[in-house]
Amino acid sequence: MDGGTTGAPAGAVVKQHLIDPEICIRCNTCEATCPIGAVTHDENNYVVDVGTCNFCMDCVAPCPTGAIDNWFQVAAPFSLEDQLSWQELPPRPALPAASGEGEAVDALDEEAAALIAEAHKGAGGRVRAPVSASKPRVNLFNRASPAIAKVTGNIRVTKSGTSSDVHHVILDFGAVAFPVLEGQSIGIVPPGTGADGRPHAMRLYSVCSARDGERPNTNNLALTVKRVAEPRADGGVFRGVASNYLCDLALGDTVRVVGPFGATFLMPDDPDADVVMICTGTGAAPFRAFTERRRRTGGTGRGRLHLFFGARTPEELPYFGPLQKLPAALLDQELVFSRLPDRPKEHVQDRMRRRPADLAALLARGSTHVYVCGLRGLEEGVEAAFSEIGAAHGLDWPATRAAMREQGRYHVETY
Amino acid sequence: MPDGMNVDYDGLIPNNVDLNADARVRKALETWHPGYIDWWKDMGPEGFQEALVYLRTAVSVDPKGWARFDYVRMPDYKWGILLAPKVEGRLIGFGQHRGEPAWQEVPGEYRGMLRRLLTIQGDTEPASVEQQRFLGKTAPSLYDMRNLFQVNVEEGRHLWAMVYLLQKHFGKDGREEAEDLLRRRSGNEDSPRMLGAFNEETPDWVSFFMFTFFTDRDGKMQLEALAQSGFDPLSRTCRFMLTEEAHHMFVGETGVQRVIERTCAAMRAAGIEDPSDVERVRALGVVDLPTLQKKMNLHFSLTLDLFGNEVSTNAANAYNSGLKGRYREDKLDDDHRLLDSAYPVLRCVDGVIAEEAVPALSALNMRLRDDYVVDCQGGVNRWNKAIEKAGVAFRLTLPHVAFNRKIGEFSRIHADPEGRVLPPEQWAANRDRWLPSTEDNLYIVSLMTPVDNAGGYAPWIASPKVGIDNKPGDFEYVKLWD
Secondary structure, three states: OOHHHOOOOOOOOEEEEEOOOOOOOOOOHHHHHOOOOOEEEOOOOEEEOOOOOOOOOOOOOOOOOOOOOEEEEEOOOOOHHHHHHOOOOOOOOOOOHHHOOOOOOOOOOHHHHHHHHHHHHHHOOOOOOOOOOOOOOOOOEOOOOOEEEEEEEEEEOOOOOOOOOEEEEEEEOOOOOOOOOOOOEEEEOOOOEOOOOOEOOOEEEEEOOEOOEOOOOOOEEEEEEEOOEEEOOOOOEEEOHHHHHHHOOOOOOEEEEEEEEOOOOOOOOOOOOEEEEEEEHHHHHHHHHHHHHHHHHOOOOOOOEEEEEEEOOHHHOOOHHHHHOOOOOOEEEEEEEOOOOOOOOOOHHHHHHOOHHHHHHHHHOOOEEEEEEEOOOHHHHHHHHHHHHHHHOOOOHHHHHHHHHHOOOEEEEEO | OOOOOEOEOOOOOOEOOOHHHOHHHHHHHHHHHHHHHHHHHHHOOOOOOOOEEEEEEOOEOOOOOOOEEEEEEHHHOOOOEOOOOOOOOOEOOOOOOOOOEOEOOOOHHHHHHHHHHHHHHHHHHHHHHHHOOOHHHHOOOHHHHHHHHHHHHHHHHHHHHHHHHHHHHOHHHHHHHHHHHHHOOOOOOOOOOOOHHHHOOOOOHHHHHHHHHHHHHHHHHHHHHHOOOOEHHHHHHHHHHHHHHHHHHHHHHHHHHHHHHHHHHHHHHHOOOOOOOHHHHHHOOOOOHHHHHHHHHHHHHHHHHHHOOOOOHHHHHHHHOOOOOOOOHHHOOOOOOOOOOEEEEEEEEOOEEEEEEEEHHHHHHHHHHHHHHHHHHHHHHHHHHHHHHOOOOOOOOOOOOOOOOOOOHHHHOEEOOOOOEEOHHHHHHHHHHHOOOHHHHHHHHHHOOOOOOOOOOOOOOOOOOOOHHHOOOOOOOEEOOO
16 A cells, blocks of 8 residues: 555554545535645545644534544555545454554544543553444544633532532533533643643543533533642642633633543443443543433433442532432432541442442343543452452453443543 | 634624625615515425424534534524635636636626626525425425425525625615515416526425435536636635535435435345336335436436526626636636637537537536536446445436437437437337336325434435434434424
């Protein structure tokens, strides 16, 4: 094949933008839209030059067919000649396992991709999206041309006086389309520069609202942000730049938003799917989104949501109040507290061990999806609990987990 | 975002042309607006004015902003005036004014010609809405229904686009033309639409798909030619309209393709090898491929008439004066004046079809028609791929350009789909082999039973490969009940 069109080093995995020839109607809209001439055609196909395309995404929204929205991870990019000869998209190339990359493209932006790869590490291998998940849009906006959102809400969702200062921040996109799915993240780049004079690093935040907005059919999304303020060894306090920036936003402020990101940690659209959600602290953000989505689409299927949610105290558990109002038929919830007075410490994995029969039955079912989200280390406790429960019910947890991961039914996002 | 990108949605008429700064035109359009809404309610989709439809609305002409999807009641759709961003320093690309700066105002000497071009283009837009107004009642799915309504509201917007140019640049004459665009009615004996194909009925969904594939494609070619115009506001208008027109092409091409896929799958399942075994195929409740071929023959030939006479002085004048270019003129490599070149044209001399070289300037309609045929052929090839993939031995073919013509060189003769000239009695004897017969049409109409449960499809059409806006298969594209 002709490698001359790519600037990528041989062997490295790159993301390649491809057009599906079976869906494309050759209307020329993408070629006319592309600002840098990366799209070209012959009498057979419209194709994208991997060496020119800079993922600006300008061509994606105007495409009338959706053929434009294909992103492959490839070790050897397809040349223009390859693409021009296609009658249909080739199968996604197998990647060396060591590359650690999944098939789905979480982000086109290297900075965001690295953050997501790190957060998903705890799944223990290559992850896939649930089979019935909707197709996500990724990276419609980047650092150079972010979407501008306006703050329309910023409230604390943990009790005042506790040391967990968690905020629910609502960002409205006005007339700009910023499509997200539950489980996806957005990137925030705080304004200004760091001590080294360089722009601040990007931080990813999981969207905690449903795909159609905080309320149905609003063009906004919400985040769950914990203010990072930790004592330092020298007696001072480390303050997280992005989290403090977000928690201090006033109504009407504008925020530069990058993304959306993430293509695997998505909820199944199948109403018959059971979803087990295990989290601590702000790890609850995607599960608030999942729950709200299920609530809006109505309990039409057999699937149920199961939540194991840990915090130190009820006062420090984000959304403690609203969670009390959700019907048990929608959400089976186990709220677990580690610092209750007069009670021994209890963590989510401890509570999981108290529901062994239920969890074993769920793991045995092919429609169960498990999601783990919270601070790094949570996955180890969860692993141990699942192993024990599995062993007691004649289920090989490592093999089950591998199969579930392969089928897009096991997901970890820890940080 | 640069100026002129964002659309002002606050006023009555969304626009990116700073309508607020032009009191005269704004008033003229606001006066025209109630008549338009009345026309839409009378002649727009019958019975679905209250339904919530998942529609695409442009919120900016920037690529990221012009495809915002949301549930909208059609009469509340934001019809607006959207021009592609101005290209600074744009020059006229062809004709005797080639190299001069593009006009921002209409040159006096070309007023009449330009007004006529705008009026003819404008007239086709509401006409197709009128032709399709009953189709919602027999939609094969909510997905298809939504696509129909998207096409309809965008045709409505294209009318707005032409009316804006008429009101802005043609004073009283323009105002009268704008009124007339709302007065004429498709198929009406007293005040028909201006072009023949736009007075034909669109009685069923196979016709609708064929219409959007073949006839809307003529619209695309005309818009491509006008997008080259030296009159810059027209060029910018047409460039933005083309991005919307692409959706109409998509509806037509994939619509027919899905009919083909369903037919082939049903034939395979029933073990029918012979596509011409019409009776057995029809017993399966799907559209047989020979009938699809006849529908193609009809819509292709009707649409060719829209290109006008093969040799035309009007077309030469429009080109020479810099008003209407060739298809993708800016991509062509020649002198862009065409004063000394020739172009081969098929003519009918003494009842014989023969190629003749004529001055390129007078052959511009023919040239655009040739580009159109190539564009159609690409889609037909993809349909044939679907048939081949299903393992059915059948090929769809475009009929000869002389077949079934009412305008131009071949209107005086009869020719078969291969282009052989026939005596009238032989044509009459074979007409129903080549064009849909009454029986064929009745059969297609008999299939048109509506399916309106989310995710359901009528048994004569396959489901699409991907949803609109990436929506899942059972998405409720039209909410018929609250």
